Amino acid sequence: MEIVLSVSQCVEAINIALDSLGDLTVEGEVSGFNVIHNKWVTFDIKDDTSVLKCFMTVWSLRVAVEDGMLVRVTGKPNLRAKGFLSFVVQSVKPSGEGSLKRAFELLRQKLAQEGLFAPERKRILPRFPQHIALITSKEAAAYADFLKVLRVRQGGLTISFIHTQVQGDDAPRQIIAALETANTELENLDAIILVRGGGSLEDLMAFNDEHVVRAVAGSRTPTIVGIGHERDVSLAELAADIRASTPSNAAELLVRTREEILLDISRMRLALTSSLAQRIANSQANIKTFIHAMSNRLHQATSNTSQLLERIRSVSMRIKGNISASQQKIDGMKRVLVALSPERVLARGFSITRNSSGAVLKHAKDATIGEELTTTLLDGAVSSVVQKTGA
Amino acid sequence: MTKSEKKFDFTKGYDELEEIVKDFESRELDLEKDLPKFEQGLKLAGQLQERLKEIENTVQEIEKTYS
Numbered sequence: 001m002e003i004v005l006s007v008s009q010c011v012e013a014i015n016i017a018l019d020s021l022g023d024l025t026v027e028g029e030v031s032g033f034n035v036i037h038n039k040w041v042t043f044d045i046k047d048d049t050s051v052l053k054c055f056m057t058v059w060s061l062r063v064a065v066e067d068g069m070l071v072r073v074t075g076k077p078n079l080r081a082k083g084f085l086s087f088v089v090q091s092v093k094p095s096g097e098g099s100l101k102r103a104f105e106l107l108r109q110k111l112a113q114e115g116l117f118a119p120e121r122k123r124i125l126p127r128f129p130q131h132i133a134l135i136t137s138k139e140a141a142a143y144a145d146f147l148k149v150l151r152v153r154q155g156g157l158t159i160s161f162i163h164t165q166v167q168g169d170d171a172p173r174q175i176i177a178a179l180e181t182a183n184t185e186l187e188n189l190d191a192i193i194l195v196r197g198g199g200s201l202e203d204l205m206a207f208n209d210e211h212v213v214r215a216v217a218g219s220r221t222p223t224i225v226g227i228g229h230e231r232d233v234s235l236a237e238l239a240a241d242i243r244a245s246t247p248s249n250a251a252e253l254l255v256r257t258r259e260e261i262l263l264d265i266s267r268m269r270l271a272l273t274s275s276l277a278q279r280i281a282n283s284q285a286n287i288k289t290f291i292h293a294m295s296n297r298l299h300q301a302t303s304n305t306s307q308l309l310e311r312i313r314s315v316s317m318r319i320k321g322n323i324s325a326s327q328q329k330i331d332g333m334k335r336v337l338v339a340l341s342p343e344r345v346l347a348r349g350f351s352i353t354r355n356s357s358g359a360v361l362k363h364a365k366d367a368t369i370g371e372e373l374t375t376t377l378l379d380g381a382v383s384s385v386v387q388k389t390g391a
Numbered sequence: 392m393t394k395s396e397k398k399f400d401f402t403k404g405y406d407e408l409e410e411i412v413k414d415f416e417s418r419e420l421d422l423e424k425d426l427p428k429f430e431q432g433l434k435l436a437g438q439l440q441e442r443l444k445e446i447e448n449t450v451q452e453i454e455k456t457y458s
Contacts, residue, residue, distance in 0.1 A: 156445035275415035
């Protein structure tokens with residue numbers, strides 16, 4: 001019996017058959033590349049004789065594509081309800097050195113235009129990183145190289161290591177997830193180091209993946225990206241805060257050597273002690289100046305004092321002289337006085353005669369006849385009566 | 392590494408030492424007042440030097456399966 005299908009059933013049956021093909025990778029040249037509403041991407045890939053209509057989401061498109069580019073698309077063919085076959089693309093990879101370079105250049109231009117590589121976006125790493133995240137493959141030489149150089153330069157650091165693939169289809173997703181883990185789960189993180197060894201442009205595709213580049217640019221923690229002996233710079237390096245030329249160079253750019261830092265500390269130590277020594281030297285100089293000034297003042301004062309003493313001495317000498325001269329005068333006067341004292345006069349044989357009223361008789365005419373006179377002699381007095389007067 | 396060394400914040404210590412040196416070089420010191428600061432500077436220098444003697448880095452693997 002003939003089986004009759006509806007059109008829908010037929011399309012469905014064909015799609016089931018197509019599904020059984022599994023994922024197909026097809027290489028061809030791009031034409032009619034178009035982005036719709038920044039959500040969907042449509043283009044054709046073709047060779048000399050055939051064309052395949054491709055459809056994909058913008059999200060799945062991780063590289064820049066343009067018409068004429070040779071690409072490898074991976075996906076599944078699907079018969080649309082509208083009757084045409086569409087190749088639903090999961091991933092696109094530029095094929096061949098020329099396309100890779102072109103895709104790289106297109107993406108570089110696009111991201112540069114967005115300002116992702118702008119110098120002003122670059123952050124300065126902490127001067128002394130203590131906790132860093134290292135993202136690379138454990139098997140890679142880059143891992144050992146980085147740690148070796150880091151250890152030579154400095155110890156005591158904490159390295160949170162996150163193992164990821166650094167090439168292959170799954171590398172971009174793992175690297176993005178690792179960046180996310182470092183940024184959200186690690187505390188007090190000073191820097192994120194993303195490194196891998198050198199390789200061909202194809203090997204480095206993960207580092208030119210648009211989402212990886214954006215994740216590096218968007219990292220909250222400053223980043224260093226370094227790829228071993230690269231011929232061409234990768235976009236992830238351009239988006240990093242610091243681009244290292246090799247994994248070892250990443251360690252060199254991350255930390256200074258302990259010798260350099262020790263030298264700086266010694267310099268600061270010296271500066272400290274010199275400042276203080278200078279200050280002490282200044283004080284000593286000040287003290288010397290002070291002592292000198294004081295001794296001058298003291299000397300001045302002493303000399304003033306001795307002048308004063310000298311003056312006091314001379315004054316006192318003068319006073320002494322005066323006193324002794326006066327004493328001599330007094331003595332002379334004393335001698336005169338003594339010589340002139342009535343007793344001494346009486347002793348020499350003179351006497352004093354007073355009348356009856358007690359007045360001293362100096363003249364003969366002052367005496368009256370019959371008047372009683374008292375005559376004082378050296379050792380007593382005698383009374384007499386005036387019998388006769390006359391001068 | 393002892394616990395106290397672990398606690399020492401290298402960056403903070405270095406910044407503080409730099410600050411003290413800058414300050415000391417910019418003005419006349421007061422011997423009495425600035426002596427504690429001087430001692431603090433020497434102490435920091437000592438701690439920083441001690442910290443730099445450490446040879447090994449600690450690598451801790453963050454176990455994540457991204458595949």
